[in-house]
Amino acid sequence: MLSLKRTLAGLVMSVAAVTAMAQTTPDALIKQVSTDVIDTIKADKAIQAGDLGKIIALVDAKVMPHVNFQRMTASSLGRHWRTATPEQQKKLQDEFKTLLVRTYAGALTQVKDQTVQLKPLRAAAEDTEVVVRTEVKGKGEPIQLDYRLEKADAAWKIYDVNVLGVWLVEQYRGQFSQDIGSIGIDGLITKLADRNKSASKS
């Protein structure tokens, strides 16, 4: 029984190795980016001390290239995205990005002894949209952290994130549609911009 398990595990690993050679798989990408970010934080005293500017730079350099932020914003706006002018779309995207990156950076200052573990990927080789499931392990109960990725050209890009069972896009769809209903798209842009301005002051 045990040897069968070992053979299977070996088989799975060699298959994984072959596909990794062919091209980066979505789970390999998540693993690489997570490990890279965590290792950088652990090695950087300024970041651990809470240097937000430095973490934002880190997120911009290591994470954002792998995010399709336009799709993330468009899905969060839902049907309202199509009614927005290109200029409004760009402003929404920029302000939303600033809001999320700042928050994400703030959360990263809490990283101490965490590691990221991947759950087995359930996807066919020809899939162009997959969910990569991970767990952040540290003290206490592991934190569920999942990603939705799409294959655009040859590269995988993240377009939604799930923290503890809450998908970001779905969460903001509620928030945005509520504000657009009462203050309109321009009102929402102003609200996001004000929020970002007051956050950068404090």
Added chain:
Amino acid sequence: MMKTKLQHAWVLALALAAGAVQAQSPNDPFEKVNRAVFGFNEVLDSAVLTPVAKGYQAVVPELMRTGVANFFGNFGDGWSAINNLLQGKGEAAATMTMRVAANTLFGVGGIFDVASDLGMERQSEDFGQTLGRWGMPAGPYLVWPLLGPSTARDTLGRPLDLAWSPSLAINDSGVNVALSVLNLVDTRASLLSASRVIDGIALDKYTFIRDAYIARRRNLVYDGNPPELPEDNEPAPASPAPPAAPK
């Protein structure tokens, strides 16, 4: 005819009273009351609980705070073991029972979490999740004074969750009140950084917490792998509210 007009006037008056026309969520038919209770909880939290929790975090060393969290966690693990069993998760129930045994015996009454070091991972389950697992729908969203966000289902489960406390083992009401307060303060302290995050990213804190709570609880009932909800790209128009989708 007259009746419909009256109804319209009534709806309009309500909407105006609320200050803004808000899209009604099918999960939250009692939004007006819930918002009022939420406001009360927020005031209480910022006036009393948060300052106390911050003081606790500043004064009590981390090692001791971990011990406190472990002590209450060990109690909670016993309740999780029972709920795992009620949900038919035999392996998790066994692991959680072994966790309690190991931490109570070798972790000095649960102050040290030796079970985690031995690779026995915590798999928390409460009675609200058990009811969900048994097929009970979540029901409407409810906000309770002090206790905060809930649903009809979680409201049924909560009294049993709360009854499972150190007071089952300790026969001194003074000690029990002190322990309950300590548990509350310790829990709030552990959530300080999370509430800073929510203050930063929520556009409307009430709906943000509501939607996150509902999604999170649903996720917990399905152990992190809920079936996909139908795609909802067309939010409810201002009126009339669409029928609630079965969840």
